[in-house]
Structure formats: structure tokens, C-alpha cells
Amino acid sequence: MSSSGGVITPEASTVYLISEAHSYLKAAALRAVAQLGVADHLGDDPRPVEELAEATGTDADFLHRVIRLLATIDVFRQEEDGRISLTPLGQGLRTDSRYSARWGVVMSTMHTHWSSAFELGDGLRTGKAPFPALFGEQYFDYVAGNPEAAAEFHGGMGSFSGAARRLALDEYSFPEAGTVVDVGGGTGGFLRDILLENPGLRGVLFDQAHVLPGETPRDIASERWTEVAGDFFEEVPADGDLYVLSYITHDWSDEECVRILRNCRKAMAPGARIAVFDAVVEPGNEPDDAKLLDLVMMMLVSGRERTAAEFGRIFDQAGLRLARILPAQGPLSVVEAVAV
Numbered sequence: 001m002s003s004s005g006g007v008i009t010p011e012a013s014t015v016y017l018i019s020e021a022h023s024y025l026k027a028a029a030l031r032a033v034a035q036l037g038v039a040d041h042l043g044d045d046p047r048p049v050e051e052l053a054e055a056t057g058t059d060a061d062f063l064h065r066v067i068r069l070l071a072t073i074d075v076f077r078q079e080e081d082g083r084i085s086l087t088p089l090g091q092g093l094r095t096d097s098r099y100s101a102r103w104g105v106v107m108s109t110m111h112t113h114w115s116s117a118f119e120l121g122d123g124l125r126t127g128k129a130p131f132p133a134l135f136g137e138q139y140f141d142y143v144a145g146n147p148e149a150a151a152e153f154h155g156g157m158g159s160f161s162g163a164a165r166r167l168a169l170d171e172y173s174f175p176e177a178g179t180v181v182d183v184g185g186g187t188g189g190f191l192r193d194i195l196l197e198n199p200g201l202r203g204v205l206f207d208q209a210h211v212l213p214g215e216t217p218r219d220i221a222s223e224r225w226t227e228v229a230g231d232f233f234e235e236v237p238a239d240g241d242l243y244v245l246s247y248i249t250h251d252w253s254d255e256e257c258v259r260i261l262r263n264c265r266k267a268m269a270p271g272a273r274i275a276v277f278d279a280v281v282e283p284g285n286e287p288d289d290a291k292l293l294d295l296v297m298m299m300l301v302s303g304r305e306r307t308a309a310e311f312g313r314i315f316d317q318a319g320l321r322l323a324r325i326l327p328a329q330g331p332l333s334v335v336e337a338v339a340v
């Protein structure tokens with residue numbers, strides 16, 4: 001619904017706004033079916049909800065009501081005979097689908113996010129992310145110290161960023177040879193994709209020790225894969241030809257980003273580039289995933305999603321120059337910088 005240019009009655013406005021406030025229940029329903037793996041029990045043929053309930057260990061009436069809601073956003077479909085099928089969109093929830101959304105949905109709705117979202121009003125008053133006050137520590141320290149949260153976060157981040165990056169990867173031309181350093185590369189899914197598609201490149205996966213997988217992916221020759229543990233606020237591995245930062249800058253304040261980027265600048269081989277894979281906030285009032293992700297950053301950490309001008313400013317302060325922005329097909333753009 002849009003009221004710009006039209007007349008809307010007060011009662012229609014109230015009904016609409018309360019319905020919007022209930023939209024968190026769609027997220028809750030998505031989380032529940034993702035956690036329970038409901039989509040994994042739906043193949044090509046529709047199934048009665050009782051069968052699905054038995055297969056997933058759930059209550060048939062509750063499951064039916066959750067699926068009925070999710071059918072309104074085209075995840076499931078209720079056939080005329082009452083059986084349930086998975087839509088083409090819903091296939092993305094299957095664990096075995098390429099870039100499965102299953103764990104990404106679980107991560108996007110994990111308790112750290114829900115609890116912090118509940119306190120967003122306090123965050124607005126203080127100008128500080130609610131997470132540290134609620135949980136008593138910074139977000140990444142909390143994740144590091146809680147194996148369950150770490151599994152949800154890192155597992156989900158892989159699937160969440162995997163699909164978005166796939167769209168962005170098609171836009172970006174990697175160098176044909178040399179070393180790509182994935183700064184804060186997590187468990188290495190992105191670096192693996194880059195190396196598979198660019199056989200002349202070697203890769204360095206750089207992250208905190210407890211995050212690194214500790215083994216070369218089976219489909220990558222071991223001499224092309226190095227893991228380095230460290231802290232990107234101290235230094236990053238030297239002599240890379242391309243420094244990739246995927247979903248990194250949005251986690252940190254401008255000052256913190258400048259420290260990370262300066263360390264990349266110091267480490268870069270002559271002629272090297274930096275490719276930031278992150279959302280870019282566009283002007284205007286259109287729906288924009290970047291504006292949703294920006295609130296996640298506001299709730300949990302000191303970071304933010306940035307406009308092109310804001311990226312330009314943090315690069316300048318780190319001795320870099322914004323070279324170009326490859327526009328996003330999905331939520332991620334590629335923002336490229338070079339040494340000044």
C-alpha cells in the first residue's frame with residue numbers, strides 16, 4: 001500500500017500499519033520451518049499435512065496453520081485437495097538446494113537478532129547498538145564464546161552470503177593470476193568459489209583462529225590454499241594482488257573500517273586492488289535490502305550499510321581511492337578501491 005498521491009482513510013491506515021507490525025510473524029514462521037527442515041520432506045509431489053507432521057515430529061494442526069501463512073508469501077502451496085506442495089521459491093529452503101536458504105533464515109532470525117530488535121527503541125535513544133548492553137559483550141566475542149550461536153551464525157552466514165555473492169560474482173572480473181586474500185573470509189566458502197572459477201589464482205583465507213576450517217576444500221589443490229589466523233585490526237597477510245572483504249565493512253564503524261582498510265593498504269602488493277562485497281544504500285524510497293541489513297548492523301554492532309559517498313570517505317582516510325562500483329543484481333554490490 002502506498003499513500004503518496006492518494007487518499008487513505010484513518011481506519012485503513014491503522015489496519016495497514018498493524019498488519020505491517022505483524023510481519024515479524026512471517027519471519028517467525030520461516031524460522032520454524034527452516035529449523036525443522038519441513039521443505040526437505042516435500043519432493044515433487046504434494047503431501048497431506050498429517051504425513052508432513054509425522055515426518056517432522058510436529059503437531060499437524062499447528063504445522064498446517066504455519067504453512068497456510070507461508071503460502072501467502074509463495075513458499076508453500078495448499079492444493080485444492082488440502083495437500084501441501086513446495087513452490088519453486090520454497091525449494092530454496094531445502095537443505096540440498098544450491099545456496100540453500102535454510103541456515104541463512106535460521107541465522108537471520110537467531111535469538112541475538114530477535115532480542116536486540118526488541119530493544120531497538122532504546123538503541124535509538126542511546127545511539128548505541130542494543131546487543132552489547134543486553135548480552136554483556138560485543139557481538140563477535142559472544143559468537144566466539146558460544147558454540148551454538150557460532151554454528152548458527154557461521155553456518156547461516158555461509159548460505160546467506162553465498163547466494164548473494166553468486167549474483168555479485170557474475171559481475172566481477174577477477175585477476176587471472178596472483179594471490180587473493182579473503183579478509184575475514186569465515187569458513188572459506190567464497191574463497192573456494194573464487195578459486196574454482198579462476199584456476200590461475202591462489203587464495204589466502206584470513207580470519208580468527210577459531211573460525212578457520214583448518215583444511216583445504218577437497219576440490220582445491222593444497223598448494224593454492226593457505227589459511228592464516230589473525231586480527232585484521234593488527235595486520236592482514238601481505239603481498240596479495242586482490243583483497244576481498246565480503247560482508248566485513250558493514251560490521252564496523254567508520255573509524256574501525258579505516259583501521260582494517262589501512263592494514264589492507266599496507267599489505268597490498270604494487271598494483272593490487274581491494275574488492276568490497278557489501279550492500280550499497282541507494283537514495284530514494286524504494287524497498288532496498290540494504291536498508292534492512294543496515295538495521296541489523298545498528299542492533300548488533302557498531303557498523304552500518306553505506307552509500308557510495310560514505311564508502312568514498314572511508315577509502316580516502318585509508319589511503320585508497322574508490323575506483324568503481326559494480327551495481328548489484330541482489331543485495332550485494334562490488335565496491336572496488338585502489339591505492340592512491
Ligand SMILES: C[S@@+](CC[C@H](N)C(=O)[O-])C[C@H]1O[C@@H](n2cnc3c(N)ncnc32)[C@H](O)[C@@H]1O
Pocket residue numbers: 140157158161183184185186187190206207208211230231232233245246247248251
Ligand atoms: C559477517 S562475517 C563475514 C564472513 C565472510 N566474509 C562472508 O561473507 O560470509 C564477518 C567475519 O569477520 C571475522 N572477524 C571478525 N573480527 C575479526 C578480526 N578482528 N580479525 C579477523 N577476522 C575477524 C568473523 O570471524 C567473521 O568470519
